[in-house]
Amino acid sequence: MGKNLFNKVWEKHTVDVLPGGQTQLFIGMHLIHEVTSPQAFAMLKDLGVKVAFPERTFATVDHIIPTDDTSRPFADPLAEEMMQAIEKNTAENGITFFNPESKKQGVVHIVGPEQGLTQPGSTIACGDSHTATHGAFGAIAFGIGTSQVRDVLATQTMSIAPFKVRRIEVNGKLKPGVYAKDVILYIISKLGVNGGIGHAYEFAGDVIDTMSMEGRMTVCNMAIEGGARVGYINPDETTFAYIKGKPYAPKENWDEMVEYWKSIASDADADYDDIVKFDAADIEPQVTWGINPEQTIGISEKITNPKNDVMQEALDYTSFSGGDLMKGKKVDVVFIGSCTNGRIEDFREAAKYAKGRKVAEGVRALAVPGSFGVRDKAVAEGLDKIFIEAGFEWREPGCSMCLAMNPDKLVGREISASTSNRNFKGRQGSSTGRTLLVSPVMAVAAAVTGQISDCREVFNIGGK
Amino acid sequence: MALGKIEKVIGQAVPIPGDDIDTDRIIPARFLKCVTFDALGEQLFYDVRFDEDGKSLNFPIDQPQYKGANIIVSGNNFGCGSSREHAPQSIKKAGFDAVIAGSYAEIFFGNCTTLGIVCAEASDEVRASLMKAIAENPSEKMEIDVASSKVLFNGNSYDVSIKPNSKSAFLAGNYDSLADLLARMSKVKELEAGLKYSFKS
Numbered sequence: 001m002g003k004n005l006f007n008k009v010w011e012k013h014t015v016d017v018l019p020g021g022q023t024q025l026f027i028g029m030h031l032i033h034e035v036t037s038p039q040a041f042a043m044l045k046d047l048g049v050k051v052a053f054p055e056r057t058f059a060t061v062d063h064i065i066p067t068d069d070t071s072r073p074f075a076d077p078l079a080e081e082m083m084q085a086i087e088k089n090t091a092e093n094g095i096t097f098f099n100p101e102s103k104k105q106g107v108v109h110i111v112g113p114e115q116g117l118t119q120p121g122s123t124i125a126c127g128d129s130h131t132a133t134h135g136a137f138g139a140i141a142f143g144i145g146t147s148q149v150r151d152v153l154a155t156q157t158m159s160i161a162p163f164k165v166r167r168i169e170v171n172g173k174l175k176p177g178v179y180a181k182d183v184i185l186y187i188i189s190k191l192g193v194n195g196g197i198g199h200a201y202e203f204a205g206d207v208i209d210t211m212s213m214e215g216r217m218t219v220c221n222m223a224i225e226g227g228a229r230v231g232y233i234n235p236d237e238t239t240f241a242y243i244k245g246k247p248y249a250p251k252e253n254w255d256e257m258v259e260y261w262k263s264i265a266s267d268a269d270a271d272y273d274d275i276v277k278f279d280a281a282d283i284e285p286q287v288t289w290g291i292n293p294e295q296t297i298g299i300s301e302k303i304t305n306p307k308n309d310v311m312q313e314a315l316d317y318t319s320f321s322g323g324d325l326m327k328g329k330k331v332d333v334v335f336i337g338s339c340t341n342g343r344i345e346d347f348r349e350a351a352k353y354a355k356g357r358k359v360a361e362g363v364r365a366l367a368v369p370g371s372f373g374v375r376d377k378a379v380a381e382g383l384d385k386i387f388i389e390a391g392f393e394w395r396e397p398g399c400s401m402c403l404a405m406n407p408d409k410l411v412g413r414e415i416s417a418s419t420s421n422r423n424f425k426g427r428q429g430s431s432t433g434r435t436l437l438v439s440p441v442m443a444v445a446a447a448v449t450g451q452i453s454d455c456r457e458v459f460n461i462g463g464k
Numbered sequence: 465m466a467l468g469k470i471e472k473v474i475g476q477a478v479p480i481p482g483d484d485i486d487t488d489r490i491i492p493a494r495f496l497k498c499v500t501f502d503a504l505g506e507q508l509f510y511d512v513r514f515d516e517d518g519k520s521l522n523f524p525i526d527q528p529q530y531k532g533a534n535i536i537v538s539g540n541n542f543g544c545g546s547s548r549e550h551a552p553q554s555i556k557k558a559g560f561d562a563v564i565a566g567s568y569a570e571i572f573f574g575n576c577t578t579l580g581i582v583c584a585e586a587s588d589e590v591r592a593s594l595m596k597a598i599a600e601n602p603s604e605k606m607e608i609d610v611a612s613s614k615v616l617f618n619g620n621s622y623d624v625s626i627k628p629n630s631k632s633a634f635l636a637g638n639y640d641s642l643a644d645l646l647a648r649m650s651k652v653k654e655l656e657a658g659l660k661y662s663f664k665s
């Protein structure tokens with residue numbers, strides 16, 4: 001029986017088994033941002049411990065950064081303080097900081113891949129729950145708490161127990177107008193928000209094999225929303241082609257690295273704890289109706305009558321009802337961005353349909369590139385103009401309206417069609433605001449019609 | 465870095481009655497925008513300690529007789545809510561070394577153990593008589609003996625329980641994995657040298 005990628009990478013990175021039974025796991029690449037790292041640096045200072053491998057940690061700033069006026073000092077003094085802390089901590093410890101001046105800044109999970117730092121066979125940790133995004137490259141990547149950020153800084157290792165591995169295959173061919181975001185929302189709606197607890201998800205099958213790296217990142221990004229701390233995809237030619245030529249990608253040893261990367265992919269006869277299969281033909285554009293990402297339906301489906309307290313609580317919060325279609329629900333805000341759907345491909349695809357159309361009256365629409373890299377490409381291709389002409393606000397890179405730690409927020413009971421990954425109560429900054437998670441093209445459809453709409457009908461995709 | 469063994473917690477206690485004291489109560493969400501956990505001590509229980517104008521509501525930890533207490537005695541399901549490490553950090557930074565409650569939320573309990581905060585469980589009766597005895601003798605010192613899981617107060621002994629894993633970690637002084645990790649740095653360096661990574665700009 002062969003081995004899967006997870007087991008291969010885990011073994012290679014195991015330093016020891018600790019007295020408590022946990023694995024001491026080596027972390028090949030560590031990413032930090034301003035929210036969960038400053039306390040860890042303070043702890044190290046208290047302990048008098050130095051950063052063990054500063055060349056293996058990379059920093060960016062994303063959560064608190066304003067996306068309109070980024071001049072310093074920031075308007076919010078707390079945001080300014082956090083910015084100064086990461087500047088100081090990275091400078092003092094010899095850690096590379098992708099700050100806005102470097103033109104490499106952006107959401108941490110977009111920056112790593114864009115710089116070529118995210119590579120197959122790596123272990124990657126970051127004090128952020130969406131770290132599984134990097135698993136799209138065949139890395140074992142997961143979010144950690146602040147004390148563990150400290151541990152990784154101090155030792156480049158951490159104490160952790162291994163995961164079970166579930167292979168999730170999506171076979172067949174996606175229908176036109178159906179995207180990576182719909183695939184992962186569909187999977188979570190079927191397996192549940194707790195379905196992946198204790199597991200790493202290996203995504204595979206025809207749909208994943210033919211998906212772009214951007215799409216694969218969207219899928220892995222939301223593994224955690226299904227309860228799986230790790231989500232990954234075996235590296236292949238698509239992966240290698242994406243990495244090649246990136247700033248930190250291997251150069252003179254390229255062939256040797258590719259050889260190695262191929263060797264860590266799951267063997268054809270690999271062992272899994274379980275295997276789940278889905279048929280691409282069953283997936284249509286998805287939209288969430290509740291307060292967790294499992295509460296998702298296809299655009300032609302109706303919300304089922306509440307079967308439990310969690311569903312009832314969700315409907316009480318959103319003021320939708322069992323039996324409702326989501327199609328036709330009015331939206332106040334549209335947000336295209338975040339580490340789920342803030343990449344160049346997302347903006348290209350969204351721009352294709354925003355072009356020549358207008359955001360509906362009364363709708364506030366934001367297009368926020370996930371990084372400088374994404375922004376610069378989009379501007380070079382003229383995408384920014386398309387969005388602006390359509391009536392979108394085109395912003396500077398950051399987490400923006402994905403969460404409420406910067407000035408971009410919902411107000412009161414507003415409903416937002418958002419390409420981000422969480423629809424928790426209050427997630428977008430208003431304790432009563434509502435978030436409907438959708439793909440970027442579904443977001444454009446909502447923007448131009450002012451309501452949740454089937455993007456295939458609005459844009460005549462696939463002759464529908 | 466040597467972690468001390470935790471065999472006893474000795475100090476004044478403060479009763480904080482009520483069940484389901486959640487992490488938002490312990491540290492309100494708006495205080496998450498911070499660069500160190502240092503200020504979290506002052507922000508502990510902020511919204512129940514102060515009114516909107518910042519006037520003290522005379523919450524137990526602010527009452528003069530309980531100033532300097534390092535042990536909290538509270539209700540059931542203490543620390544429920546979010547997984548944020550800010551909550552146990554705020555308890556620790558405010559100077560507390562132990563909590564005696566009916567039960568704890570799981571993630572909160574794990575975070576506390578890592579930080580060396582002793583979380584002991586006690587029955588409703590034990591907590592009720594402890595709270596009464598503390599109110600009558602607020603300046604009296606309490607002693608929590610970890611190995612025997614007994615609380616000594618004002619000449620009486622009370623039975624509490626401490627989960628076996630955390631108890632052995634406290635007694636061995638390895639409740640925080642960092643010491644174990646640091647102890648293996650030579651192995652770490654050896655492993656690192658043999659790994660295949662290539663990221664250079």
Ligand code: SF4
Binds near residue numbers: 108339340399
């Ligand atoms: S974009 Fe959203 S989910 Fe992603 S790192 Fe930022 S806040 Fe977290």
